[in-house]
Amino acid sequence: MTRTPDLIDALVDCATPVRRLRPPLIRAMFWLGFAGLVLALVAMGHGLRTDLTVRLYQPGFAITTAAALVSGILSAVAAFVISLPARSRWWLMLPTPTLAVWISTIGYGCLTDWVGLGPDGFRIAEELRCLALLVLTSVPLAIALTVMLRYAAMLRAGAVAAMGGLAIAAITAAALSLFHDHDATALILLWNLGTTMLIVGIASLFGRRVFWTASQLLTSQPGVRTR
Amino acid sequence: MSPGPRRRRLSLTLVASSADAALVGSGQRNTNRTRDWGGLMARAQDGDRLAYRALLEDMTPYLRTLAARCFKEPSDTEDAVQDVLLTVHAIRHTFDPRRPFGPWLVAIANRRIIDRLRRQTRARSHELKMSAEHETFSSDAANFHSDELSADSAALHAAIAALPPDQRQAIGLLKLKEMSLKEAALASGRSVSALKVATHRAIKSLRKLLRQV
Numbered sequence: 001m002t003r004t005p006d007l008i009d010a011l012v013d014c015a016t017p018v019r020r021l022r023p024p025l026i027r028a029m030f031w032l033g034f035a036g037l038v039l040a041l042v043a044m045g046h047g048l049r050t051d052l053t054v055r056l057y058q059p060g061f062a063i064t065t066a067a068a069l070v071s072g073i074l075s076a077v078a079a080f081v082i083s084l085p086a087r088s089r090w091w092l093m094l095p096t097p098t099l100a101v102w103i104s105t106i107g108y109g110c111l112t113d114w115v116g117l118g119p120d121g122f123r124i125a126e127e128l129r130c131l132a133l134l135v136l137t138s139v140p141l142a143i144a145l146t147v148m149l150r151y152a153a154m155l156r157a158g159a160v161a162a163m164g165g166l167a168i169a170a171i172t173a174a175a176l177s178l179f180h181d182h183d184a185t186a187l188i189l190l191w192n193l194g195t196t197m198l199i200v201g202i203a204s205l206f207g208r209r210v211f212w213t214a215s216q217l218l219t220s221q222p223g224v225r226t227r
Numbered sequence: 228m229s230p231g232p233r234r235r236r237l238s239l240t241l242v243a244s245s246a247d248a249a250l251v252g253s254g255q256r257n258t259n260r261t262r263d264w265g266g267l268m269a270r271a272q273d274g275d276r277l278a279y280r281a282l283l284e285d286m287t288p289y290l291r292t293l294a295a296r297c298f299k300e301p302s303d304t305e306d307a308v309q310d311v312l313l314t315v316h317a318i319r320h321t322f323d324p325r326r327p328f329g330p331w332l333v334a335i336a337n338r339r340i341i342d343r344l345r346r347q348t349r350a351r352s353h354e355l356k357m358s359a360e361h362e363t364f365s366s367d368a369a370n371f372h373s374d375e376l377s378a379d380s381a382a383l384h385a386a387i388a389a390l391p392p393d394q395r396q397a398i399g400l401l402k403l404k405e406m407s408l409k410e411a412a413l414a415s416g417r418s419v420s421a422l423k424v425a426t427h428r429a430i431k432s433l434r435k436l437l438r439q440v
Contacts, residue, residue, distance in 0.1 A: 008283045017274030018320040086330035
């Protein structure tokens with residue numbers, strides 16, 4: 001076992017100047033800016049849905065999309081704040097009101113649409129395109145968030161990963177509403193709630209390991225390896 | 228007037244503002260040796276190794292006190308302290324000098340201590356304490372020799388001796404000496420698959436032989 005004074009010597013030897021993190025709100029804004037850029041690129045590549053202007057005037061669609069977007073923004077802010085030591089756990093509650101609005105509106109909308117459309121609401125080709133769009137949007141956001149929050153591996157990895165996953169899922173769902181033509185299918189419920197739960201679940205299960213790997217890959221401290 | 232011996236304070240001294248940090252950072256220290264840990268960390272972030280050493284050395288006894296409340300063994304306490312020091316080092320860039328140092332450090336220490344306690348609990352749930360009677364060795368001297376056991380053992384050894392040489396060798400290496408397949412292959416110069424086949428045949432033969440006894 002290394003003696004503590006020896007460890008202190010080793011730590012002092014490799015104590016290079018470090019750049020302090022910017023305040024969490026500003027870092028969250030950077031990430032949200034990146035998310036906006038990704039969405040803009042996808043919009044340029046894929047194009048917005050043809051009936052977007054009509055749909056935006058429908059209160060149900062506007063409320064669902066806005067609630068998803070705001071849930072994403074608030075979850076991202078919460079993830080950045082609670083990733084730091086000694087920040088209150090109450091920040092985890094920040095996206096709760098908009099999340100409740102979002103889930104209740106998509107749940108009700110889907111149920112009525114599904115009943116109205118019947119089995120025709122399920123179209124495999126459309127849904128596969130939808131899945132590709134989902135992956136294209138969420139993967140860059142997930143990578144950026146993992147890199148920015150890698151230090152959380154040593155603190156609240158699970159909570160940070162869950163909040164980050166929720167932010168990615170909510171923003172992806174909002175993006176799908178803007179890009180994807182057929183939101184009146186039963187699968188929208190699956191995409192929205194299913195992907196949210198999937199991403200949040202994966203993030204909670206593997207968040208610590210992912211953050212840990214990212215922190216080890218991106219932090220090179222010669223002679224000192226944490227844990 | 229001599230100030231007399233003073234007890235070194237282990238409590239945290241929190242910085243109210245960056246102005247205080249700058250004051251301490253400029254080298255002014257309290258005469259009662261209470262250091263401003265937030266100020267020291269701010270200087271350490273800028274690469275001041277002396278400040279960093281002072282900070283780590285100052286906070287180690289405090290961390291030890293925190294850890295000692297949760298661990299019985301002094302070695303566990305020391306491991307926990309080292310864990311906290313490593314984490315503080317790895318994420319020292321997350322400290323904001325405008326915020327108090329105490330809660331920052333305590334949050335890290337608590338997290339590390341809880342993680343270590345969880346790991347210990349998990350490890351203990353998989354471990355079984357063995358008493359001296361459970362220990363046994365392959366040499367004769369370490370084994371018990373009751374009549375029943377020695378009768379069984381004699382029959383088994385006789386059956387093993389009656390096996391063809393390649394099967395006897397496979398049983399000896401893999402079952403009696405408890406070598407892995409790779410180790411046995413290295414020791415005997417035979418391939419892993421040959422050893423597997425020989426063991427399989429040997430066990431079949433042993434079953435037959437022991438049934439006859």
